[in-house]
Amino acid sequence: MSNQFDLIVIGTGTAARVAATRIRAAGWSVAIVDYRPFGGTCALRGCDPKKILVGAASAIDHTRRMQDHGVAGVAHLNWPELNAFKRSFTDPVPAKQEKSYAEKGIHAFHGHARFTGPNSLNVEGNSLEARRALIAAGAEPVRLGIPGEEHLITSEQFLALKSLPERIVMVGGGYIAAEFSHIAALAGAQVTILQRGERLLKHFEPELVDWLMEKFRALGIDTQTKTSVEAVDKTSTGYRVTAASAAGEVTIEADLVVHAAGRVPNLGSLDLDRAGTSVKDGRLQLNDYLQSVSNPAVYAAGDAAQLGPPLTPVSSHDAEVVARNLLDGNRHKPDYRGVPSVAFTIPPIAAVGLSEEEASRKGLKFRKNIGKASDWFTARQTAESVYGFKMIVEEGSGRILGAHLVGPHVDEVINLFALAIRNNLTASALKQTIFAYPTGASDIGHML
Known part of the structure; x- marks a missing residue:
């Protein structure tokens, strides 16, 4: 006998959790499925645990840079202790998520989800049927095809x-x-x-x-x-x-x-051909509403959809769009303008908006402001020699088209540029803003 639901969500990461919770709150019956511990990549094996390690490594780097500048002694990473600290964040996640789903009345299934038809799946012998399905199964490492x-x-x-x-x-x-x-x-x-x-x-x-x-x-x-x-x-x-x-x-x-x-959408075990859900070059074929072009019962979000940048905030955004489309009909499209991206190197590097090459390819008229700023206070007070920026500003309108940063605090400062791009703020508006000083943001006026 089949279990009947309004929505089945495949995956338990950011996109899956946001969509399942939103749809359940609207009164739909919801099931969520994962063959791994509940929580998804970011919380369990990606962004969050990585940032724990980056934080500790950054502390070591800062200490080393400040040698002969008032900091004495040698610090080092204790990997087992750092690993234990990281696990204090990740280990509780699966149980907390399962408890949360149970409290909300979301049915949880453990195992591989495999489509058996356009609206039906099998999970370790359990037959599930739903009016709609959301694929939010994340990504997996790309096959390299090399010996060993x-x-x-x-x-x-x-x-x-x-x-x-x-x-x-x-x-x-x-x-x-x-x-x-x-x-x-x-x-x-x-x-x-x-x-x-x-x-x-x-x-x-x-x-x-x-x-x-x-x-x-x-x-x-x-x-x-x-x-x-x-x-x-x-x-x-x-x-x-x-x-x-x-x-x-x-x-x-x-x-x-x-x-x-690199990573690719984790679709291989879903038996999508049995659902009539088309895939091309390893990617789901979706319309502008994150819906399968060949099976209207199926939607996708996050890394599984791969329409936007493969970032956790994009997964959350996709899930909100899918939820609104499920509840209101297909009237909402994802908006990936001004999505910032950060590589948490030490120091970090960050970007938002158009690159110089992209702006040129679009035929836009713009001015470029680029400079290495190792002698600015922000860099000198942390004894960090790597600090610089590149700004792309549209001629005439003064709109910020792209912002690119490397150095101390840029993982936070880039969000201000994201706000500017998403809201069509001009370089003049940012230059006139009074930022707290001395902070990374107080350099923005000089960058523009």
Whole structure:
């Protein structure tokens, strides 16, 4: 006998939780399904635990920078203690979420959800039917297709390490590689990054990434670009990574090899063909309302939808849009204007709005203001040499089209630029704003 619901939500991350809660509050019967502990990537194995590690590593870095500037003594990371502190945040999450769902009358199912028809699923022998289904199953590491791929650990496994090996290789050059390499290096590991592309962090402006690379070098991180990993072999002492570069074959001995080469929607186990839900190149085919173009009963949100940037706030935004469309009919579209993005390196790098290349491609007329600001008070008072900005401002209107920052506090300051872009504020309006001083935000007027 089937269990009947108005909505079945696949996944228990940010998008799933927001949508399930909103729809249940409107009086619909709701079921939520996950084959992993409830909580999703961000809370359990992504943003939150990563930021715990970044915070500790940042403290070590700050202490080192302030040597000979009034701070004495040597600090170091105690990895087991840091791991225990991180778990004090992550361990309670699944039980808290399950309790919350139960209190709200949301039915929870554990196991793999597999579609058996356009409106039906099977979860470990339980047959479920619903008027609507929401796929919010998150993302998974992309397949690399190289010999020895099984020897690589994921970012999730890195975050769960009880001890940190001495020699670590990061395969890839995006957020995970950049952030985890700084954490590991400040914890005392010897880190090598092997990146197939021409540079790291391709979603950020090249000038700012170049400035940030000074910190990679200062931390002793060996960054090898234009280098493609071809195989990973198990040895008696660890692993041997073989890669190809313009200079020839590269061989590196490592104790740990980390997959940091990107993620794709986690759709493979859902049997979407049985639902009549079309997929192309690994992505759900969705309309402007986050609804399947081939099965109107199915919606998607967050990393599973992949219409907006793969960020937690976008997942929450998508879920709100889907919830409104389910309740009101398809009248709401996601709005990804002014979504800020941050790589939590040490110091962080941040961006919002258009890059210079994107603004040029759109044929917009703009002025560019770029500068390295290592001699500004914000940088000097933290003894941080990496600090800079790049602003893209539309000619005539004065609208801020893009803001790009690297250095102390930019993970917070970027939100002010996001507010400006989303609300069409001008550079003049921001310059006239009186910010508290001395803060990172008090530099905004000088950047514009």
